[in-house]
Amino acid sequence: MAAVTRCSFHLVRRLLSHQYKRRCVRVQTIKTHKDQQPPAFLSKLNNARLFHTTSAWRGPILQFKLSDIGEGIMEVVVKEWYVKEGDKVSQFDSICEVQSDKASVTITSRYDGVIRKLHYTVDEIALVGKPLVDIETDTGPEVPQEEDVVETPAMSREEHTHQEIKGHKTQATPAVRRLALENNIKLSEVVGTGKDGRILKEDILNFLAKQTGAILPPSPFRETHESQRPKEKQPATQPATQPAAPKPVLTTKDVTESLKGFHKAMVRTMTAALKIPHFGFCDEVDLSRLVALRADLKAISEARGVKLSYMPFFIKAASLGLLHFPILNASIDEACQNITYKAAHNIGLAMDTSQGLLVPNVKNVQLLSVFDIARDLNRLQALGSSGQLGTSDLTGGTFTLSNIGSIGGTYAKPVILPPEVAIGALGKIQILPRFDSNGQLVKAHILNISWSADHRIIDGATMCRFSNLWRQYLENPASMVLDLK
Incomplete structure (x- = not known):
C-alpha cells in the first residue's frame, strides 16, 4: 500500500511539474520594455511552489475600447500618446489624445494596471468600438482564473466620464x-x-x-514672483497679437497626405455650404462712441478679472438685432420645406488656432450682459489658444461673426456655416477722415462689415435692415441699454 502511495505521489508531482514548466514558458514570452525591470510577478513565480499557477500572480489583460464620443463620430485620429508599453497607470490617468472632425478628446484610464499594448501609432485612425490599449490590471488573486484575456464591456453613461472632451x-x-x-x-x-x-x-x-x-487676492506664489519682476512701462494701446510668419519650405518632390480631423470637417462643411445661394451685403460703421465707451469700461472690467474687447459689443448688438429679425437665427431642412426659428442666440466666433479654423460659440447671448459675454469669450479664447475647446463649445451655433480684421483686411466674403443661414465678417478698425453732422472734417474709427445670408429664405431687404439696426446699436452704444434684458 505504501509503495502504491509513493508511486501516486511521484506521478502527481511529475504532472504538476510539467504543467508548471509549460506555464512558465508562456509567461516569459511577455515582452518588457528595454529599460524596465521584469514584472514583479515573474520573480515571485521563480520562487513559488510547484502547485502555484501564474493566474495567482497576474491580473487579466483587458482590452480598453474607444467608446462612442457622440455626434455620430465613428473614427478619430490618434494625435498623441501619453503612455508607452510597460507604463503603470491609475484610474483617470491620461492615456492618449484623439481628434475627431469636431473636437479633440483626451482618453483617460478606467483601470489601475500596466500598459501592455498600444493598438495604434500617432496619426493612425482609430475606430469607435475597437481596442485602444491592452491593460494588465493589478487585481490580486481573487480574479477568476478561467481566461487570461477579457474584453471590456460597452461603456455606460457613468463610465463615459473617463473620456473628457477637450x-x-x-x-x-x-x-x-x-x-x-x-x-x-x-x-x-x-x-x-x-x-x-x-x-x-x-x-x-x-x-x-x-x-x-x-x-x-493674489496667491503668495504669484505675488512674490510678480514683485520680483522688473516693472515695464506698458504702452497705452496694445496692438493685436499677430501670429509668427510661417517659415519658407522648399521641397524636391510632391507630398500627398490624407485629410484628417478639422481639415476633413472643413471639406465637408464647405461642400455643404456650396449648395447655399449666398447673398452679400457690405457697410461701414463709425465706432467712435464705442471706442470711448470701451476705454471707460476697460479698467473696471479688468478689475473683475475680465479683458474687455470690442467683440462682446458686436455680439450683443447682433443678438439684439436677431430679436427683431428672428429669421436670421433660423435653420432650414435639407428638403427646404421647413424653417426652424432658434430660441437661443448661440453666436459663434471664428478663431484662427494652431489646429485650424474653429468656431466656438457663446451660448444664450440673449440672456447675457456685455460683461457676461466678455467673460465667456475670455474662456473660449484661452481654451482655443491651448487646444482645449470641447465639443459643447464647438456645436450648437445659430449665428456667426468672423473677425478677419484681427489679422488684416477690410472686406471679406464670408461663407455660411450650415445649418446656419447668416454670417458676418468684421474688418479691421481704421482711423479715417469723415464729415460730422455739421459738415466738419473729423477723425473717425471706421469698421467695415460684410454679411452673407442664405438667399433661399432671406431677402436682401431683410439683411440690409438687420445690418442698419446692428450699426445703430454700435454707433450709439447708449441705445443698447434700452433693450438689454
Whole structure:
C-alpha cells in the first residue's frame, strides 16, 4: 500500500511539474520594455511552489475600447500618446489624445494596471468600438482564473466620464476634482497653470471668481514672483497679437497626405455650404462712441478679472438685432420645406488656432450682459489658444461673426456655416477722415462689415435692415441699454 502511495505521489508531482514548466514558458514570452525591470510577478513565480499557477500572480489583460464620443463620430485620429508599453497607470490617468472632425478628446484610464499594448501609432485612425490599449490590471488573486484575456464591456453613461472632451490631457488631484464637482465646473473648461498643465486648486478658484465676478487676492506664489519682476512701462494701446510668419519650405518632390480631423470637417462643411445661394451685403460703421465707451469700461472690467474687447459689443448688438429679425437665427431642412426659428442666440466666433479654423460659440447671448459675454469669450479664447475647446463649445451655433480684421483686411466674403443661414465678417478698425453732422472734417474709427445670408429664405431687404439696426446699436452704444434684458 505504501509503495502504491509513493508511486501516486511521484506521478502527481511529475504532472504538476510539467504543467508548471509549460506555464512558465508562456509567461516569459511577455515582452518588457528595454529599460524596465521584469514584472514583479515573474520573480515571485521563480520562487513559488510547484502547485502555484501564474493566474495567482497576474491580473487579466483587458482590452480598453474607444467608446462612442457622440455626434455620430465613428473614427478619430490618434494625435498623441501619453503612455508607452510597460507604463503603470491609475484610474483617470491620461492615456492618449484623439481628434475627431469636431473636437479633440483626451482618453483617460478606467483601470489601475500596466500598459501592455498600444493598438495604434500617432496619426493612425482609430475606430469607435475597437481596442485602444491592452491593460494588465493589478487585481490580486481573487480574479477568476478561467481566461487570461477579457474584453471590456460597452461603456455606460457613468463610465463615459473617463473620456473628457477637450484638446489636452487633464491632470488634477482628487481634491481638485471634488472642488470642481461641488461648484459644477467642468475641468475641460479650466486652464491649468501647474506643471504639464496640471489643474491646481487656485485655477478652480480663479475660474469660479471669473464666473461670479468676485475678486480674489493674489496667491503668495504669484505675488512674490510678480514683485520680483522688473516693472515695464506698458504702452497705452496694445496692438493685436499677430501670429509668427510661417517659415519658407522648399521641397524636391510632391507630398500627398490624407485629410484628417478639422481639415476633413472643413471639406465637408464647405461642400455643404456650396449648395447655399449666398447673398452679400457690405457697410461701414463709425465706432467712435464705442471706442470711448470701451476705454471707460476697460479698467473696471479688468478689475473683475475680465479683458474687455470690442467683440462682446458686436455680439450683443447682433443678438439684439436677431430679436427683431428672428429669421436670421433660423435653420432650414435639407428638403427646404421647413424653417426652424432658434430660441437661443448661440453666436459663434471664428478663431484662427494652431489646429485650424474653429468656431466656438457663446451660448444664450440673449440672456447675457456685455460683461457676461466678455467673460465667456475670455474662456473660449484661452481654451482655443491651448487646444482645449470641447465639443459643447464647438456645436450648437445659430449665428456667426468672423473677425478677419484681427489679422488684416477690410472686406471679406464670408461663407455660411450650415445649418446656419447668416454670417458676418468684421474688418479691421481704421482711423479715417469723415464729415460730422455739421459738415466738419473729423477723425473717425471706421469698421467695415460684410454679411452673407442664405438667399433661399432671406431677402436682401431683410439683411440690409438687420445690418442698419446692428450699426445703430454700435454707433450709439447708449441705445443698447434700452433693450438689454
